[in-house]
Amino acid sequence: MSLHFIEVENLARAFPQPGRQPPLKVFEHVNFTIEKGEFICVIGHSGCGKSTILNILAGLDAASDGAFVMDGKEVSGPSRDRGVIFQNHSLLPWLSALGNVSFAVRARWPEWSRRQVREHSLSYLKMVGLAGAEHKKPSELSGGMRQRVGIARAFAIEPKLLLMDEPFGALDALTRGVIQDELLEIWGRTHQTVFMITHDVDEAILLADRVMLMTNGPDARIAESVVIDIPRPRDRSAIHQHPEYYTIRNHLVDFLITRSKSLQGRVGGPGQQPRSVNPVRGTGVPDRGGTPRVVGGTG
Amino acid sequence: MLAGFALAVVVAVPIGFLIGMSPVLNNALNPYIQVLKPISPLAWMPLALFTIKDAATSAIFVIFICSIWPMLVNTAFGVASVKRDWLNVARTLELSSIRTALFVILPAAAPTILTGMRISIGISWLVIVAAEMLVGGTGIGYYVWNEWNNLDIAAVIFAIIMIGIVGMLLDAVLAQAGHFLRYQE
Numbered sequence: 001m002s003l004h005f006i007e008v009e010n011l012a013r014a015f016p017q018p019g020r021q022p023p024l025k026v027f028e029h030v031n032f033t034i035e036k037g038e039f040i041c042v043i044g045h046s047g048c049g050k051s052t053i054l055n056i057l058a059g060l061d062a063a064s065d066g067a068f069v070m071d072g073k074e075v076s077g078p079s080r081d082r083g084v085i086f087q088n089h090s091l092l093p094w095l096s097a098l099g100n101v102s103f104a105v106r107a108r109w110p111e112w113s114r115r116q117v118r119e120h121s122l123s124y125l126k127m128v129g130l131a132g133a134e135h136k137k138p139s140e141l142s143g144g145m146r147q148r149v150g151i152a153r154a155f156a157i158e159p160k161l162l163l164m165d166e167p168f169g170a171l172d173a174l175t176r177g178v179i180q181d182e183l184l185e186i187w188g189r190t191h192q193t194v195f196m197i198t199h200d201v202d203e204a205i206l207l208a209d210r211v212m213l214m215t216n217g218p219d220a221r222i223a224e225s226v227v228i229d230i231p232r233p234r235d236r237s238a239i240h241q242h243p244e245y246y247t248i249r250n251h252l253v254d255f256l257i258t259r260s261k262s263l264q265g266r267v268g269g270p271g272q273q274p275r276s277v278n279p280v281r282g283t284g285v286p287d288r289g290g291t292p293r294v295v296g297g298t299g
Numbered sequence: 300m301l302a303g304f305a306l307a308v309v310v311a312v313p314i315g316f317l318i319g320m321s322p323v324l325n326n327a328l329n330p331y332i333q334v335l336k337p338i339s340p341l342a343w344m345p346l347a348l349f350t351i352k353d354a355a356t357s358a359i360f361v362i363f364i365c366s367i368w369p370m371l372v373n374t375a376f377g378v379a380s381v382k383r384d385w386l387n388v389a390r391t392l393e394l395s396s397i398r399t400a401l402f403v404i405l406p407a408a409a410p411t412i413l414t415g416m417r418i419s420i421g422i423s424w425l426v427i428v429a430a431e432m433l434v435g436g437t438g439i440g441y442y443v444w445n446e447w448n449n450l451d452i453a454a455v456i457f458a459i460i461m462i463g464i465v466g467m468l469l470d471a472v473l474a475q476a477g478h479f480l481r482y483q484e
Contacts (some may be wrong), residue, residue: 060387078390090384094406094482103402107392141484157392 004033005193006161010270011066013052017166023064027220029268030066032212034161039192041204042222043252044214046068046261050197055197058084063096070161080108083159085167089146097149098134101156110156125134125149127186144175148182151269157188168203180206181236188233201252205230206239212274213255219265222274226251228278244280251279252296259286300384303362311367311419312412314453315374319408325375332371333381340426344433357426361480366419373415379407406445409480417473424466439465 012028014152021022026049034040055061057068061079069076069081091100101121105110112120138188147167154162154196167183168176187194192228198204205228213224230242237255239245241260268274277284309427318325340361351407365395389399431440439458 005398059393060390080393082391084387084391086384086387088384090382090388092385092403092406093484094409094480098418103389105393105399107394137483196484 002103004108004282005036005038005071006034007067007069008032008057009067009069011053011068011289012064013056013061013131014064018190024218028212029270029272030220030222031268031273032222034193034195035090036193038298039187039194039207039209040196040212040219041208041210041236042197042212042214043199043201043204043256044220045216046183046199048182048217048220048260050214053166054163054195054197058082060084071171074265080157081160082090083154083162083292085132085147085150085162085164087166087169089138089143089150089170091146091149091153093138096135096137097125097130097145097152100138100149101153104153121152121156124152125190127155128152128182142175144171144179145178147171151179151186152181155190155192158190158192160193162192162194164194166199169199176203177236182189183207184234184236201239201249201256204228204252205245205248206234206236211252213252213260215260215267216264221263221265222233222266223263223267224255224260224284225274227276227278229278247279249290251277251285304366304420305358306359306424307419307465308369308416309372310363311370312374315335315371315412315415316378316404318371318375319378320400320404321457325379330450330479332368333343335364336368336372340422341429341433343455344430349435354436358430358434361430362423364426366423369418370412370415373418374408375441377411377415378404381407406480406482410477411484413480417470417477418468420473422467423435424469 007030011030011101012025013023014028015024016023026047041047042053043048052061056063059076062076075082085217091097092103095103096188098118098121101124101262102117105117105121109117112261121132122134125131128151130145130148130152133141134144138149141149145181147170151167154164168179170177184207194207196207211226212222212229215223216219228248230239230248232246275286276287279285319326343361343364344357347360348354351357351360357367385407388400389403393404427438428440428443431438432444435441435444439462443458443462444453446452446458
């Protein structure tokens, strides 16, 4: 019996290389756990395999090694109990907004009546503020609205685990902020378990309960799991005035600038969980002078 | 003519689907397609008459064999170039492969398939006129040749204009259908 809702054990992914070179290990010894209802963000430089981890969790890619246990059962392959929000909305362009959401809803609950599907889908479109635009095609919607339809579609199938791959990466900063607020609100209502990839430190602090930090690839690992205990509900316009905000932010940025590189391939190991860090209380914080022992100007 | 064209649609679209979905099948069948595709329609005529021994059925066969290739190639191309994202959506929703084919791949590839049909129907129309001249007995092609033998040039010119107009109408019908199925990304 597993104690956690989600347990990922020793996940590794290697890609075959041309010729006789050994396969390229993007990441290995990736261990982490997620509790039910937790919002997890993953940050790391590009190339560290964040998206690959997400694709493995979604069942769209297969791990070379390791296991992914959800709700006490090992999972492999895609399934409807995991919803995915892709970076580029990936709506079906020949269907309307409502059509896209109900397409997913119908696949999730094939036994539902037409009316039930419609009402369920409409209620989620309303939740993302798209009431009235449900008959528009994706090409008639703005980028932000398209991503909202994608969010509605993913939430509407009420998955046990919601996976988001840089969902706001393609949006401009203003729209991003608005949709982040909406996402926070919907999440506050539904308390889905979320695993989200982002590049944006501020976004991670705003949304996440815990931020997982990945070292650079290849040979990437999850080095730290940083607890964000700024109380909820959080407000995007006021959160940066919270006294703990910059302590956390500095810790994350420090990691991305120095430790993600200096720790590359040097942390973790088989079965080893990432170091749990609470920068505010100062627990688990690595000694600033001690860790990055980089000689010369490489840092 | 429509019988030959319909037969070609029925055969070409499913096979094109399979070729588009399976790279192995594509590699296996592509050489044959490439060899068969450039064969002139009228080159098939003697062989068809010899084996089928019926002028009307031979004409249908020739139309079938000539109009199948553009549809086959276009369907395969359309199916193969369906966006990975859309297929991933279907996979994460655990759609069966038949439902994926019907509800994701078919609408996504429909505009390309229809383009293939448009090219094909144009070819069919070209072929039928030529075939009727050879086979004789009925049709506008036969009429043209007959009037040439009568040296009635006015009738020949009239027939030529009619052939052009009918061809244009056939194309317009499919273009209109394509308009319905087109989507914007």
